[in-house]
Amino acid sequence: MRKDGKHIINLLLKSWGDVLSRKEKEELETLLEDPVWARLNADLLDDNFFMNHLREYKKYDVSGELVQFWNQVQVRKRHQTKRHVLWYCLGGAVACLIIFLGIGYMFEIFDYKVEQTVNKITSVYSGVSQDKIRLVLDDSDVINLTDNIKSDKLVAEGVVVRTEFQSLDYSCVSRDDLGDSLIYHTLIIPQGEIFKMILSDSTRIVLNGGTKIKYPVFFTGLKREVYIDGEAYFDVKKDKERPFIVSGTNFSVEVLGTSFNVMTYGEEMESNVTLVSGRIKMHAADTTLQVYPGQQVVLARDHEIIVRKVDVSSVISWLNLRLTFKKEKLATIMRKLSRWYKVDVVYKEPSVKEALYSGTIPYNISLEELFVLLNKTTNIEFTLNDGVIFINEKEE
Amino acid sequence: MIKLDSILKGINEKDEKSWTQLYTACYASLCTYVESIVYDMDNAKDIVQNLFVSIWNSDLYFRSTSELLSYMYKSLYHNSLLFMRNKKTRENLLTKMKQEEMVNVEYHDDFTLGMVREEIIRLLYLHIEDLPRMRRRIIELSINGFSGKEIAEKLGISVNTVKVQKNRSIKYLRDCLLNSKNEYNV
Numbered sequence: 001m002r003k004d005g006k007h008i009i010n011l012l013l014k015s016w017g018d019v020l021s022r023k024e025k026e027e028l029e030t031l032l033e034d035p036v037w038a039r040l041n042a043d044l045l046d047d048n049f050f051m052n053h054l055r056e057y058k059k060y061d062v063s064g065e066l067v068q069f070w071n072q073v074q075v076r077k078r079h080q081t082k083r084h085v086l087w088y089c090l091g092g093a094v095a096c097l098i099i100f101l102g103i104g105y106m107f108e109i110f111d112y113k114v115e116q117t118v119n120k121i122t123s124v125y126s127g128v129s130q131d132k133i134r135l136v137l138d139d140s141d142v143i144n145l146t147d148n149i150k151s152d153k154l155v156a157e158g159v160v161v162r163t164e165f166q167s168l169d170y171s172c173v174s175r176d177d178l179g180d181s182l183i184y185h186t187l188i189i190p191q192g193e194i195f196k197m198i199l200s201d202s203t204r205i206v207l208n209g210g211t212k213i214k215y216p217v218f219f220t221g222l223k224r225e226v227y228i229d230g231e232a233y234f235d236v237k238k239d240k241e242r243p244f245i246v247s248g249t250n251f252s253v254e255v256l257g258t259s260f261n262v263m264t265y266g267e268e269m270e271s272n273v274t275l276v277s278g279r280i281k282m283h284a285a286d287t288t289l290q291v292y293p294g295q296q297v298v299l300a301r302d303h304e305i306i307v308r309k310v311d312v313s314s315v316i317s318w319l320n321l322r323l324t325f326k327k328e329k330l331a332t333i334m335r336k337l338s339r340w341y342k343v344d345v346v347y348k349e350p351s352v353k354e355a356l357y358s359g360t361i362p363y364n365i366s367l368e369e370l371f372v373l374l375n376k377t378t379n380i381e382f383t384l385n386d387g388v389i390f391i392n393e394k395e396e
Numbered sequence: 397m398i399k400l401d402s403i404l405k406g407i408n409e410k411d412e413k414s415w416t417q418l419y420t421a422c423y424a425s426l427c428t429y430v431e432s433i434v435y436d437m438d439n440a441k442d443i444v445q446n447l448f449v450s451i452w453n454s455d456l457y458f459r460s461t462s463e464l465l466s467y468m469y470k471s472l473y474h475n476s477l478l479f480m481r482n483k484k485t486r487e488n489l490l491t492k493m494k495q496e497e498m499v500n501v502e503y504h505d506d507f508t509l510g511m512v513r514e515e516i517i518r519l520l521y522l523h524i525e526d527l528p529r530m531r532r533r534i535i536e537l538s539i540n541g542f543s544g545k546e547i548a549e550k551l552g553i554s555v556n557t558v559k560v561q562k563n564r565s566i567k568y569l570r571d572c573l574l575n576s577k578n579e580y581n582v
Contacts, residue, residue: 005469005511006462009580012516017574040509044516047566053517054539057424059437066419069445070412073452306416327412 136186167196186214204235231263251284348392400461425518433476469511523572531565
């Protein structure tokens with residue numbers, strides 16, 4: 001006799017809740033006359049059987065196998081739905097080359113020696129407006145870096161603003177300047193700006209717009225820890241004795257020396273950490289994960305953790321003044337664009353938010369130019385009015 | 397707990413997030429199911445991985461989650477038997493005739509029994525995340541092989557409390573399963 005599994009599961013569950021109809025009761029009794037089924041029923045009601053069975057599940061490394069799965073299917077993925085419109089794309093090989101050259105170049109210029117002829121900033125600004133790059137000192141004084149970046153300057157003992165590279169350099173801070181105390185500075189980057197910094201241990205960080213980072217002026221003690229809200233690319237100086245730790249709101253990343261990207265904007269539904277090279281350990285909720293180059297760890301608000309294989313060059317494309325999307329929701333893309341162009345977004349037709357798009361946008365084109373491009377290549381109409389983007393579906 | 401119903405659309409449309417959820421919810425239980433037929437963990441992993449890959453690469457459309465699950469169990473059962481038969485063929489040089497016999501395999505009790513066992517336990521398992529924090533810790537530690545005494549030490553509670561809470565947790569899981577909608581009680 002052929003038995004229907006779905007029906008039997010239904011019968012068994014109902015019998016636990018004692019809600020079987022008379023007919024169902026008879027069916028179940030007939031089934032349980034078979035000793036094999038009677039045994040299974042008894043097993044399922046036995047707590048020890050259940051716990052032992054779950055121990056079997058634990059033998060399998062689900063997240064590791066999931067990464068393997070994505071590796072296997074990514075190669076022959078052919079189910080791109082028709083809604084994916086290519087916006088603006090450079091050839092893949094060329095794009096990669098530019099990105100990697102770009103990073104190399106960016107860090108090469110960091111290696112210049114700091115000139116000693118710098119002027120000390122005497123006046124400290126308080127109440128600096130939010131659209132400036134702001135440095136908050138330990139004693140809560142705020143320095144407006146945007147207006148002080150026209151020439152190299154000393155903003156605090158050993159801390160230099162470097163005009164040429166739009167960066168703040170702590171590598172000249174010496175321990176003697178500070179004694180043993182840990183003094184923290186906070187750097188706040190407004191929407192639409194990118195800023196770079198070098199910490200006292202020579203770790204380099206590139207900060208994306210809308211990012212806030214808190215860090216000690218000089219690292220003392222057994223670990224190097226910084227706190228971040230926003231997006232940043234880290235190139236951590238190797239130091240096996242003192243791990244480098246990046247803390248977000250609900251996770252931390254532990255590094256010995258490596259490069260990776262952290263995205264943890266408060267307004268985004270998820271945070272993610274992408275490893276470019278080296279090895280990092282990620283701590284979130286109750287778990288610790290080893291992350292390998294090319295992998296991205298995604299932390300959703302509901303504490304769900306996903307490890308996936310990503311195209312690293314597209315994740316860090318913002319470093320190269322370009323924005324790349326791969327099958328992302330329009331709503332996510334527009335949040336990124338609004339951070340860059342400092343505009344608000346209004347959807348006249350909310351259903352378009354879920355549509356997926358791929359493409360690349362150069363950072364250096366104007367919003368008007370971008371809209372000409374988008375209106376041509378998508379089925380969505382973008383209009384700009386008084387700093388607000390209105391999004392609507394095109395009428396046929 | 398992940399409701400497969402809510403991600404069915406995403407599964408059919410090959411949405412990566414939905415697939416990640418499907419994989420997370422089913423991988424370990426499907427492997428355990430296959431392992432009970434092929435008696436080998438590595439081969440079980442391969443058979444299950446191949447199934448996920450083949451569904452991803454196919455144009456299959458599932459109208460309901462029970463249809464999807466039933467397809468997965470049937471395929472796995474079939475592929476496991478084929479695997480065993482091929483293994484045997486290699487070992488005993490069985491004729492091709494017999495292999496073809498296996499292709500028309502009947503889904504007898506053996507298949508249904510295994511599926512019922514695995515699905516009920518899988519559904520219970522997925523409710524663990526709905527447990528209150530302390531009970532969840534106890535169950536998870538226990539699954540990870542810690543003894544009652546070790547759990548008591550780790551959490552700073554008495555061995556008896558661990559025992560009582562563990563029993564209550566499992567009862568809670570059963571209650572959750574009875575009171576929430578799933579693929580089988582619709």
